[in-house]
Amino acid sequence: MNIDQIREKIASKGLKITPQRVAILEAIYNLNNHPTAENIADYIKISQPNIAIGTIYKVLEILVKNKIIKKVTTEADKMRYDGITEHHHHLYCIECDLIEDYFDEELNQILEQYFAKKKINGFHFKNFVVQINGTFDKC
Amino acid sequence: MNIDQIREKIASKGLKITPQRVAILEAIYNLNNHPTAENIADYIKISQPNIAIGTIYKVLEILVKNKIIKKVTTEADKMRYDGITEHHHHLYCIECDLIEDYFDEELNQILEQYFAKKKINGFHFKNFVVQINGTFDKC
DNA sequence: CTCACTGCAAAGGTTTTGCAGTGGG
DNA sequence: CCCACTGCAAAACCTTTGCAGTGAG
Numbered sequence: 001m002n003i004d005q006i007r008e009k010i011a012s013k014g015l016k017i018t019p020q021r022v023a024i025l026e027a028i029y030n031l032n033n034h035p036t037a038e039n040i041a042d043y044i045k046i047s048q049p050n051i052a053i054g055t056i057y058k059v060l061e062i063l064v065k066n067k068i069i070k071k072v073t074t075e076a077d078k079m080r081y082d083g084i085t086e087h088h089h090h091l092y093c094i095e096c097d098l099i100e101d102y103f104d105e106e107l108n109q110i111l112e113q114y115f116a117k118k119k120i121n122g123f124h125f126k127n128f129v130v131q132i133n134g135t136f137d138k139c
Numbered sequence: 140m141n142i143d144q145i146r147e148k149i150a151s152k153g154l155k156i157t158p159q160r161v162a163i164l165e166a167i168y169n170l171n172n173h174p175t176a177e178n179i180a181d182y183i184k185i186s187q188p189n190i191a192i193g194t195i196y197k198v199l200e201i202l203v204k205n206k207i208i209k210k211v212t213t214e215a216d217k218m219r220y221d222g223i224t225e226h227h228h229h230l231y232c233i234e235c236d237l238i239e240d241y242f243d244e245e246l247n248q249i250l251e252q253y254f255a256k257k258k259i260n261g262f263h264f265k266n267f268v269v270q271i272n273g274t275f276d277k278c
Numbered sequence: 279c280t281c282a283c284t285g286c287a288a289a290g291g292t293t294t295t296g297c298a299g300t301g302g303g
Numbered sequence: 304c305c306c307a308c309t310g311c312a313a314a315a316c317c318t319t320t321g322c323a324g325t326g327a328g
Binding site: 111 | 268273
Binding site: 154155157159160189190191193194197198201216 | 281282283284285286287292293
């Protein structure tokens with residue numbers, strides 16, 4: 001994802017393109033590791049030395065509302081953000097706090113098939129996400 | 140789950156049985172809706188008018204560590220607690236903040252079978268939880 | 279009796295808010 | 304130009320911590 005694509009992504013939602021917004025979205029794509037607001041602040045400190053932490057939170061909120069990014073939650077109580085909006089799942093490390101993306105079309109199909117035929121009473125099914133818990137070798 | 144069962148549950152982990160711990164665990168079982176620390180505080184205010192909020196957090200932490208309850212996370216940034224420790228999934232309302240439990244042995248089997256044969260590189264699989272997103276009729 | 283637990287209050291950390299000033303369209 | 308956005312600082316909020324006093328085993 002290059003700068004022009006990022007600008008286009010912001011503009012396509014009718015949002016103003018500001019250097020801060022571009023830097024934040026670029027940070028999320030480049031960090032690629034479900035960063036916290038603080039991680040993002042550190043990353044963009046070089047290009048945006050004067051950005052306020054409040055601005056970061058406001059921008060993240062707007063990006064989430066416009067479905068450009070998604071919130072990711074863990075048992076640790078900091079909010080984290082995910083720039084991938086296509087359907088995917090997460091590998092959670094139960095020892096460290098690492099999260100990795102997990103894509104598998106077979107898994108999606110199995111579950112789509114399951115939910116298509118399964119009726120859940122009083123509930124309108126939209127989508128699903130699988131939290132896959134375990135440990136990474138690298139930890 | 141009656142009081143004696145709750146006391147037994149606490150004692151079985153070698154923990155001291157205190158009125159505060161019993162009240163908190165009873166609240167989680169009776170509220171039955173993945174309460175926050177604050178929800179629990181409100182619920183037990185009648186029986187435990189002097190309990191400190193710090194005590195509630197300390198007790199919850201101990202119950203989680205002893206696997207009597209589990210933490211549940213949502214996009215809202217308050218931690219929530221779940222008294223059901225057997226394997227189950229969650230229905231999340233994307234409009235309000237309601238969470239309901241979802242049990243289905245067929246779903247568990249489908250996914251256990253999937254993960255048994257699927258090798259994830261550099262990752263030791265432990266277990267999985269499915270977040271089922273949608274809306275409740277009652278909302 | 280003794281040590282783990284509680285109550286209280288203060289501190290810590292993250293996120294939100296209000297407002298004046300700025301800059302993108 | 305104008306209104307949306309930013310920077311700044313304060314405040315709100317949830318959760319943790321330290322310590323003295325208490326009570327369960």
